[in-house]
Amino acid sequence: MKSILAFFCVLFSVSAWSNQLESIRVWPSPDNTRIVLDMGSAPAYDYFLLNDPHRLVVDLNQTQNRVSFAAIGNNSELITKIRDSKPPAAGSFRLVFELKAAVKPVVFPLAPAGDYGHRLVIDLPYEDQSRAPQQVVRQATPVGQKEIVVAIDPGHGGEDPGAIGPKKNREKHITLAISRRLAELINKEPGMRAVLTRTGDYFVNLNQRSEIARKAKADLLLSIHADSVANSGPRGASVWVLSSNRANREMAGWLEKQERQSELLGGVGEVISQADGNPYLTRTFLDLSMDRSRADSYAISEHILSAMGKVVRLHKSKPEHASLAVLKSPDIPSLLIEAGFISNPQEEQLLLTAAHQQKVAQAVFGGVKSYYRQNPPSGTMVASQSVSQAARQHTVRTGESLSLIAQRYGVSVSRLKGHNQLQSDVVKVGQILDIPSS
Ligand SMILES: [Zn+2]
Incomplete structure (x- = not known):
């Protein structure tokens, strides 16, 4: 009973x-x-x-x-x-x-x-x-004083962890850590300013991310991610730019379907990216990328890859195109940077370390800086600096060493190296060095 x-x-x-x-x-x-x-x-x-x-x-x-x-x-x-x-x-x-x-x-x-x-x-x-902290109202600045604004988008966040490594580390934390370091480097650079699309562990939908960049009148949008594949082998960093291979209407239909899914997911992340190409990139940049040239993105990505290639392993040495993105004329040059493969055990470990995060941030910063130094947007402080900068460049000739050049311009070797992001004392004939003001 x-x-x-x-x-x-x-x-x-x-x-x-x-x-x-x-x-x-x-x-x-x-x-x-x-x-x-x-x-x-x-x-x-x-x-x-x-x-x-x-x-x-x-x-x-x-x-x-x-x-x-x-x-x-x-x-x-x-x-x-x-x-x-x-x-x-x-x-x-x-x-x-x-x-x-x-x-x-x-x-x-x-x-x-x-x-x-x-x-x-x-x-x-x-x-x-x-309350949104990123909605900075920019006052009209005199010509020659404008800052170059770089929007940094730490991928994923909050409910959306992004990729998860073999040791259960989450992409969202790595992307934020690297983004913060990158923002710090940019903010230290005269004439440049960084804006983060998220500053903590919370979810920001893709429209809001674009909106933050647009409101800040960003000159460039960098979305930071860490790759993941089912197989643990692949490693190395890569940079993605938008491709123009497909028709807009095909894209629009696809996006409409995906957008709802991503909004619901609380992020876009890997669930959708299983589909094809890199839809995260697609969605983030669709709205942003209507007017300005995609060529800018490509050129910037080459600078970033070349800087990154000196300090971290690259997965692909050329910028990759997101196959699903159809963006005829981007209005903010936009790139997606995969800092490495979180699915690779060694790289997962590496991506967690402050030293490696700093290396990645430093390389991305170096690439961005070198691009804008060569192609400063008109009216910016960087543009007015580069006029006076022109006289302060030196093309290396046969028989010249770094110490000789440093001596000639009255700067220290370490300063000259740092200024040009050189990893060693070796310079090549024909190499152009920027001479820092003494
Ligand atoms: Zn991601």
């Missing part, structure tokens, strides 16, 4: 709680907060808003809670408290998010992908978009 009773109890609990709330993750970003509910199975849910004070109430039908509210990491400025409340029906679970301001939530379920199981995603966009 006792065992029969126990049996019935088990049956009852299974039918009453066919689902479980397993964890709650909160991802604040500069313009929204994303809440992700990890569920045991596909959620059946309802939600509504309350005022005075502002609250979002989410009912999870037939769900058992396994979350300890005290343990939720919540650093969103919007959500003041996450708690439960009396459910409307037995067996369901009511979640209450206490909010600082009114919101228009976007709530949608996500099917299992990558490391994640079933999820319910709640996006809370901030009303006041002026």
Whole structure:
């Protein structure tokens, strides 16, 4: 009798709680907060808003809670408290998010992908978009004083981890680390300024990434990634530019389909890139790439590859074309840099080290700088510098050593090396050296 009773109890609990709330993750970003509910199975849910004070109430039908509210990491400025409340029906679970301001939530379920199981995603966009730190208003600057603005896009973030290495390291952290180092180098360079499309571990959709670059009036957009393939062999860095091989209408149809998927995924990442080519690149740059020349992107990518080739292993020594991208006239030259293969065990390890991240950042910076020094956009500080710079170049002749040239211009060898990003003291006849001001 006792065992029969126990049996019935088990049956009852299974039918009453066919689902479980397993964890709650909160991802604040500069313009929204994303809440992700990890569920045991596909959620059946309802939600509504309350005022005075502002609250979002989410009912999870037939769900058992396994979350300890005290343990939720919540650093969103919007959500003041996450708690439960009396459910409307037995067996369901009511979640209450206490909010600082009114919101228009976007709530949608996500099917299992990558490391994640079933999820319910709640996006809370901030009303006041002026909070976004990247929306810098640039004042009119006198001709010859304009900065070259480089938008740096750390791939993935938040709910979208990007590729995951054999040791479970996530691409999103590596891309952000390299991007920050690159931004620091650019910001130290007179006449140049960096803008990051994300500054922390949160999800930014591809439209927002483009929008941030456009608002900052970026001259260049660099999207930083780490490659991944099923086979652990391939390694090395590569640079992608847009290709113009296919028809726009073909592209548009494809993108429409992919866009929804990527928005839902909370990132685009590798799920979609399994399709063909490099759709991440495609989507990020579609909007950006309508007016200006793709040739710029190609030229810049050659400078970057040549700088990178001196310090890190290259996967491909020529810029690669994303096969799916159809962008007739890009309005911001845009490149995607794969810093290496996170799927390769040695390279995964390497990509985690500060020294290697710095090497990559330094090389990308060197390439960008050398391109703009040769092709400064008119009206920029770099353009006015390069006029006076012309007289400060030296073409190496037979019999000249680095120390001889340094001596002649009254600068130290190390300064001359650093200025020209030289890895050794060896110079070749015909090589052009920039002479730093003494
Ligand atoms: Zn990626």
